Amino acid sequence: MTYWIRRTVPIWATILFIVFWQVFCGVFRIDSFILxxxxxxxxxxxxxxxxxxxxxxxxxxxxxxxxxxxxxxxLLLGLAIGIERAVYDGIYPMMIAFNSIPKVxxxxxxVIWFGIGTVPAIMTAFLISFFPIVVNVAxxxxxxxxxxxxxxxxxxxxxxxxVMRIGIPRSMPYFFASLxxxxxxxxxxxxxxxxxxxxxGIGYLMMAASARFDVPLVFAGxxxxxxxxxxxxxxxxxxxxxFTFWATRANDIVT
Amino acid sequence: MTANSSFIELDRVSLTYxxxxxxxxxxxxxxxxxxxxxxxxxxxxxxxxKSSLLKLVSGLHLATSGVVAVAGQPVSGPLKISGMAFQNxxxxxWRSTLDNVLLPLQIVEPHASxxxxxxxxxxxxxxxxxxxxxxxxxxxKYPWELSGGMQQRSSLCRALIxxxxxxxxxxxxxxxxxxxxxxxxxxxxxxxxxxxxxMILVTHDLREAVYLADTIYVMTARPGRIxxxxxxxxSRPRTLKDTFKSEFIEPVQALRIxxxxxxxxx
Numbered sequence: 001m002t003y004w005i006r007r008t009v010p011i012w013a014t015i016l017f018i019v020f021w022q023v024f025c026g027v028f029r030i031d032s033f034i035l036x037x038x039x040x041x042x043x044x045x046x047x048x049x050x051x052x053x054x055x056x057x058x059x060x061x062x063x064x065x066x067x068x069x070x071x072x073x074x075l076l077l078g079l080a081i082g083i084e085r086a087v088y089d090g091i092y093p094m095m096i097a098f099n100s101i102p103k104v105x106x107x108x109x110x111v112i113w114f115g116i117g118t119v120p121a122i123m124t125a126f127l128i129s130f131f132p133i134v135v136n137v138a139x140x141x142x143x144x145x146x147x148x149x150x151x152x153x154x155x156x157x158x159x160x161x162x163v164m165r166i167g168i169p170r171s172m173p174y175f176f177a178s179l180x181x182x183x184x185x186x187x188x189x190x191x192x193x194x195x196x197x198x199x200x201g202i203g204y205l206m207m208a209a210s211a212r213f214d215v216p217l218v219f220a221g222x223x224x225x226x227x228x229x230x231x232x233x234x235x236x237x238x239x240x241x242x243f244t245f246w247a248t249r250a251n252d253i254v255t
Numbered sequence: 256m257t258a259n260s261s262f263i264e265l266d267r268v269s270l271t272y273x274x275x276x277x278x279x280x281x282x283x284x285x286x287x288x289x290x291x292x293x294x295x296x297x298x299x300x301x302x303x304x305k306s307s308l309l310k311l312v313s314g315l316h317l318a319t320s321g322v323v324a325v326a327g328q329p330v331s332g333p334l335k336i337s338g339m340a341f342q343n344x345x346x347x348x349w350r351s352t353l354d355n356v357l358l359p360l361q362i363v364e365p366h367a368s369x370x371x372x373x374x375x376x377x378x379x380x381x382x383x384x385x386x387x388x389x390x391x392x393x394x395x396k397y398p399w400e401l402s403g404g405m406q407q408r409s410s411l412c413r414a415l416i417x418x419x420x421x422x423x424x425x426x427x428x429x430x431x432x433x434x435x436x437x438x439x440x441x442x443x444x445x446x447x448x449x450x451x452x453x454m455i456l457v458t459h460d461l462r463e464a465v466y467l468a469d470t471i472y473v474m475t476a477r478p479g480r481i482x483x484x485x486x487x488x489x490s491r492p493r494t495l496k497d498t499f500k501s502e503f504i505e506p507v508q509a510l511r512i513x514x515x516x517x518x519x520x521x
């Protein structure tokens with residue numbers, strides 16, 4: 001019984017939140033172009049479901065491509081930084097400097113280079129989401145217990161063997177943890193880019209809708225992004241449990 | 256053991272750790288001669304450089320002065336004929352017990368290059384070894400599913416799987432409870448009698464040293480020097496019953512008095 005209550009709490013909490021929101025809008029008679037009630041958002045979702053679907057798929061596409069690039073480059077760069085001190089010393093300061101540039105400021109530049117539309121959205125998703133992956137993978141390598149290294153060194157292991165047998169598996173929990181952050185950042189990146197410089201994607205849809213004061217449609221956009229975000233987050237969390245169960249084993253005791 | 260059968264030689268070996276603004280004189284003029292297949296225990300107060308001594312023999316550290324030689328060759332880097340076990344079992348949590356034991360075979364030649372081809376054969380070997388220490392049925396368990404004693408047994412198997420000629424043990428039972436520890440003395444003795452590698456056991460448990468070793472060296476506190484060398488003449492295999500006999504208790508007492516002197520002298 002308590003098990004089911006615990007498992008379904010997120011659903012109850014969400015329903016409660018929506019009911020509260022509906023009642024709030026009804027009681028205070030709030031105009032739909034200020035804060036639309038959930039029913040109006042649902043109406044808008046149904047009315048525009050075809051264009052919403054089209055734009056959502058575009059956003060999902062740019063996000064996933066950017067995210068995939070971030071995984072590949074983030075993993076490689078993280079490994080390089082974590083393994084080779086010289087790479088760390090050379091690249092890390094630059095990376096921190098680069099990461100502190102707001103990605104919104106880069107979008108216009110990307111537009112000049114690549115034109116508006118898909119490519120800047122992919123690039124923004126990539127640029128914003130690869131940093132946490134790099135940092136986490138490098139941290140995973142940097143925090144290897146010296147005792148584990150001694151085990152391999154005492155066998156006469158070479159550096160590449162140490163990396164393969166200990167470095168990479170040891171940094172995997174850090175890698176998967178960073179993916180959960182990175183996937184949500186990737187969504188932010190592509191939506192930001194779409195809302196500045198695109199004529200497709202949820203970001204564009206919401207900008208266009210707000211220009212027409214179609215606030216229910218803006219909220220419909222929020223809902224769609226949130227749902228896609230939750231699904232992608234859950235998928236990375238699943239991958240984390242699947243591949244690094246040995247690091248998250250303590251969590252199993254809770255259920 | 257005669258001098259010419261010696262397998263591990265330390266000749267006036269000193270070790271100084273240097274960091275940016277300090278240097279620590281860890282070992283001073285250590286001379287030891289260990290025969291092939293001999294079981295040596297090194298005891299001494301904590302911080303006397305016992306672990307450093309093992310790292311010198313294994314090649315993880317290089318001597319500041321003096322010569323360390325194993326099998327007639329001066330040690331200039333990590334030895335490939337040695338196995339090591341530490342106070343912590345240091346098993347890899349992402350590998351099953353079986354895969355942990357197999358690890359050295361994936362690293363040390365000639366096994367590494369034929370590992371994939373002969374995996375079945377190597378696995379059978381690892382299972383046999385695990386059975387020998389009483390871990391049959393735990394091959395697919397992960398280290399964090401094993402008790403401390405079981406982890407340490409697996410760690411011993413990992414140190415032995417590639418049949419090293421030298422086995423270096425750094426307080427391998429130090430973190431275990433007394434009963435498990437005494438049980439593992441028997442396990443270790445059996446493994447040693449079975450394969451006769453040359454052993455160096457670092458410990459601060461004097462009963463453990465007397466139970467297991469042929470020869471016991473007592474070291475002084477920092478910088479570590481050899482204070483004495485004692486031979487244990489008890490017959491093998493030794494049993495827990497033997498530990499209550501006077502032939503066993505007397506050397507333990509004698510060692511304890513020496514340790515007190517060493518610590519008092521500081």
